[in-house]
Amino acid sequence: MLVPDYHTHTSRCGHASGGIEDYVRAAVEAGLPEIGVSDHFPMGIFGPPDPSLSMAVDELDGYVSEAREVAARYADRIVVRLGTEADFLPGIEEKIRPVLARTPFDYVIGSIHFIDGWGFDDERNLAEWKKRDVDKVWLDYLDLVRRLAQSRLYDILGHPDLPKKFGHRPSGLAPGRLEAEFRSAARELGRAGMAVEINTSGLRKPVAEMYPSLEFLRILGEEGVGLVFGSDAHGPQQVGSRFADAIALARQAGYAESLRFQARKGRAARLP
Ligand code: ZN
Ligand code: FE
Ligand code: FE
Ligand code: ZN
Numbered sequence: 001m002l003v004p005d006y007h008t009h010t011s012r013c014g015h016a017s018g019g020i021e022d023y024v025r026a027a028v029e030a031g032l033p034e035i036g037v038s039d040h041f042p043m044g045i046f047g048p049p050d051p052s053l054s055m056a057v058d059e060l061d062g063y064v065s066e067a068r069e070v071a072a073r074y075a076d077r078i079v080v081r082l083g084t085e086a087d088f089l090p091g092i093e094e095k096i097r098p099v100l101a102r103t104p105f106d107y108v109i110g111s112i113h114f115i116d117g118w119g120f121d122d123e124r125n126l127a128e129w130k131k132r133d134v135d136k137v138w139l140d141y142l143d144l145v146r147r148l149a150q151s152r153l154y155d156i157l158g159h160p161d162l163p164k165k166f167g168h169r170p171s172g173l174a175p176g177r178l179e180a181e182f183r184s185a186a187r188e189l190g191r192a193g194m195a196v197e198i199n200t201s202g203l204r205k206p207v208a209e210m211y212p213s214l215e216f217l218r219i220l221g222e223e224g225v226g227l228v229f230g231s232d233a234h235g236p237q238q239v240g241s242r243f244a245d246a247i248a249l250a251r252q253a254g255y256a257e258s259l260r261f262q263a264r265k266g267r268a269a270r271l272p
Helices: 020-029 057-073 093-102 134-151 177-191 200-204 214-222 243-252
Strands: 034-037 079-087 107-111 195-199 226-230 257-262 265-270
Touching: 020 034, 020 057, 057 079, 079 093, 079 257, 134 177, 177 214, 195 200, 195 214, 195 243, 200 226, 200 243, 214 243, 226 243, 226 265
Parallel strands: 034 079, 079 107, 195 226, 226 257
Antiparallel strands: 257 265
């Protein structure tokens, strides 16, 4: 018995394949106790819509009703939760707050994919990395993590050290600086009562490791930040991918429990 997979997408986002039922069926076949769908929150709610990145605003209701319908139909085989992966950008808080509040999400993953308008984890924008100071990208990113936590809008931080995706690492920071930044971000997440995910999709990317690193995850655990697991599946065959390794990483970092979410509340359960 593995742990729930809380990070999955569907074809609604324009860059994934499969519908909700395909992911749920894959989770049953993988032997997962629970799956959450967390398709990208509609960008049109807080900025210009982009059909290659998220569903349209008017698709949100259909997403919710489809998830509920599938959850009911599979209730005897698996628990299905309704989530979303919502961006954090400074200034969008009051645009997304009412929509998050009125939609019956079981959990909201908060993710940082943009640093002043630059989608730094999008392959299409890879050239921009050459023009940037990598150390500054990391510092700006971790500052955004603190602000994401302070917004109190989200339950789970998605892919906590995403700037490493293509292999970019800080190189010129003073000794101990990165660890101190991880620590202060972890404290803000702890203060907000937030969790983080171990996201196994990094194993499929150039960096070839999970998000977050063992170092960051240890610090998160020390600061009392809860834990969930996500494959970030963009196809049903990726559901639950490498979860045995993810559980091993959690244990190595000192975690003995992970969280199950319902109606925006996390409940601790022992790791298998
Ligand atoms: Zn995606
Ligand atoms: Fe993401
Ligand atoms: Fe995702
Ligand atoms: Zn993601």
